[in-house]
Amino acid sequence: MASFIPAALLWIVTVWRTPAAWRVPAKRALWVAFFALSIAMTIRPDGVSSALDSWLGIHNVATLCKHLAGITAAYAVLTFVYDVAHEQATSLRGSRPRITIPLAAGVGLTLLFFAAPQPGEATDLLTDFADDWRIAVYGVIWSGYLGTALVSATRLCWRWGRLPEAGLLGRGLRITGMGTALGIVYAGHRVLALALRYFGLTPVSPRTDENISSAFLFGALVFILAGSTLPVVRRLHQWGRAHLALTQLYPLWLELTSAVPSVRLDPPRSRRADALLFRHTRGRLYRRGIEIRDAILDLGDHASPALRSEAARYVAEKGLIGAQAEIYAEACWIASAKEARENGDARAGEHTAPASGGKDLHSEVEALRHLATAYESALVREFSSARSSG
Known part of the structure; x- marks a missing residue:
């Protein structure tokens, strides 16, 4: 039951932000991020992912959907942070995130997923089939894009959030940066687990590895939720x-x-x-x-x-x-x-x-x-x- 709490919180925030996202285009990137995260966390529990795989008749397709949603969320968070930072501090120069990169990553994941043989349901696609080079490349693309996007978002959060004129919004960006930094740790942990499993090394049990991964992921979500909603606190107080x-x-x-x-x-x-x-x-x-x-x-x-x-x-x-x-x-x-x-x-x-x-x-x-x-x-x-x- 506890595994559904993050998804429920994310859906609440997504629904709450929907009217503002439709009215103000600048707020749509953050809404997309929460919407994608809501989908990913909804299908993350084993019972839901298994049911989705069975309904579609494709082994482990829920994992592909979850990872595509994760790429979408990472790109949307990076875009949101970029827009906020460059709107408030024009001295921070940089190129706007390009949608072609996450699109290419998504296409690559999809092609590799369907090219790899998957004889049955996997507890964890990236570790259970890590000895297949296509799944290994799949894991590198997924973790690589996620890590790169989160590194960029973290850098922007901390650069702008520390400016004296940033105020409450800057504090929110710093908290968001803590979440994206935890996301980097999550991505690094997934890459390490994938590499170890590919070479046949299992220093910890799959269950322990999954618990560690979940802790990093949930921590990142909590900080991103808190940081993105902090600027609203003053308006709610007023x-x-x-x-x-x-x-x-x-x-x-x-x-x-x-x-x-x-x-x-x-x-x-x-x-x-x-x-x-x-x-x-x-x-x-x-x-x-x-x-x-x-x-x-x-x-x-x-x-x-x-x-x-x-x-x-x-x-x-x-x-x-x-x-x-x-x-x-x-x-x-x-x-x-x-x-x-x-x-x-x-x-x-x-x-x-x-x-x-x-x-x-x-x-x-x-x-x-x-x-x-x-x-x-x-x-x-x-x-x-x-x-x-x-």
């Missing part, structure tokens, strides 16, 4: 903060826009439905802030200068000072003005600048979050209750 702010502002937004429904662009959803809507988070947050501010401006017409002064005195009596006092005083008169509007009281105030606000979306959201916290506080409820009973 999205998470925006979505959290969106849900935190919901009660204040619903309260105020219920009193001033004309400021709403769309009808309100339930709080749960709103929290479970994950699309267009930044645009919705921007709109929510505007609608809250528009509602406050409208409610300001129901907040007389006397009410504002009373709110300021009230929070001062509670021991609040400075910016905190201004925010809580604003929340107090907003709550009272909302009640006055809902009761149909005549307009008694005027438009004034808000006590808090920001110059950009981030600072404005922070100001509104402070206001929302104050609006829901016991202090504001006590102020509203005192005015209502008075």
Whole structure:
């Protein structure tokens, strides 16, 4: 069961990256890499490869498919690293990877595979039939191309990833470089195992050799996955903060826009439905802030200068000072003005600048979050209750 975990993770990443790959051509190389790796790791377990061989009626054809997918993945990773490095650091010169080389390698593997006699299923094609020169050349081509591509990718990853201006993307490339370096070790191990088996030497059992090979391969996949997704972490963090702010502002937004429904662009959803809507988070947050501010401006017409002064005195009596006092005083008169509007009281105030606000979306959201916290506080409820009973 554990052998299917890498394939499952790779398919999850592949599906997740599919929309972006279709929208942005520059992201397709990495998507191709994950797609090819997903195929290779899916057919890697013995049960799956045997079933595929039986279904197609060709001994060991699953191994050929796996190796062709590996060549595709290696070329795609190299292309991705090249594109990222040369887009961000034009000082790094070099020729773009040519597709003719992996195509020639793939054709060579296919011809050698079908030319070599294979009387039965092999546990490992490269070692079980290593005494056949065609399989030996097959192994050299496969491991040689894989190793060469990974050496180039590792060199690019480390050259660009160490530049001071590389930032988080550079850190991701360095981690990817660790994965491609492990891939080089994997390829070297396969070449060594192939050479030893060709000369009839078996220093370790085939099972042990397979476990060592799997460890190198899985380690390389983990680092490549981590490195390629690291630059997304910051965007996910920013999205998470925006979505959290969106849900935190919901009660204040619903309260105020219920009193001033004309400021709403769309009808309100339930709080749960709103929290479970994950699309267009930044645009919705921007709109929510505007609608809250528009509602406050409208409610300001129901907040007389006397009410504002009373709110300021009230929070001062509670021991609040400075910016905190201004925010809580604003929340107090907003709550009272909302009640006055809902009761149909005549307009008694005027438009004034808000006590808090920001110059950009981030600072404005922070100001509104402070206001929302104050609006829901016991202090504001006590102020509203005192005015209502008075």
